[in-house]
Amino acid sequence: MRHGMVVGLAIVSAAFLCASVAFFAASAPPRGHAADDAKAPKDSFDKNVIDIGVIVSNLEKAAAFYKNALDFTELDGFAVPASMSKETGLTDGQAFKVRVFTAADKNKATKIKLMEFxxxxxxxxxxxxISSSLGFRYITIFINDTTASLARAKKAGATVIKEAYPLAGGEDYLSLVRDPDGNIIELIGPKL
Incomplete structure (x- = not known):
């Protein structure tokens, strides 16, 4: 089930985008010479996925939600030292740790990066x-089985907003759940 999931774009705040871009820039290997950049694909992207940084109020609770309610796999996380945090403009100099999760093959799938302050x-x-605030408002996860995914989310204590709303023109259903901070997670997939 986990390997069939693909995470789509969108989440709660512009701050998350800033954090994700900064993490990617800080962790990406340095580019070579101008000749190397000329070989880059026309779209200029190194990967066909994006990583999303999510600021949470309780890192342990959020990590449990992504593992248990959404069936994500935790990957190796990392720490951001205070000096880097301040010099890059990510924070006012707060050191923090990042826990990383993915729904599929770690090299080819979007990663959710959870952190708290x-x-x-x-x-x-x-x-x-989703219309209540500016910025990224939700993420979309494409699932293999709506019934099983909702059962897992409920068992893990997720708040369900909407169960299995049929989408026009196909066999897919839309379901909405909330993470521990109230952020909306959209689940789309068939009922098996």
Whole structure:
């Protein structure tokens, strides 16, 4: 089941995009000479996926949600030292650790990067509806079995907003659940 899942774009706040871009830039291997850049594909992307940084209020609780409710696999995480955090503009100098999760092959799938800042918790945005706040508002996960995915999410204590809404023109259903911070996760797939 896990290997059939593919994560789509979209999440809760512009801050997440900034953090993800900064993490990618900081962890990407340096580019070579101009000649190497000339060989880059026309679209200029090294990967055909993106990674998403999610700021959470409780790292352990969020990690359990992504593992147990969504069936993600945890990969090796990493720490960002205070000096790098400040010099890159990610934070005001707070060191933090990042836990990394994926739904499929770790080299070819989007990664969710969870992090928290307990010394200076960020402000919570309104997550009532996707139209309640600016920025990335939800992520989409394409699943193999709506019934099994919802059962797993419920067993793990996820808040279900909508179960198995039939989508026009096919066999897929849309379901919505919330993570521990209230962020919306969209699940799309067939009912088996």
């Amino acid at each position: 307990p010394k200076a918790p960020p402000a919570k945005v309104d997550t009532t509806y």
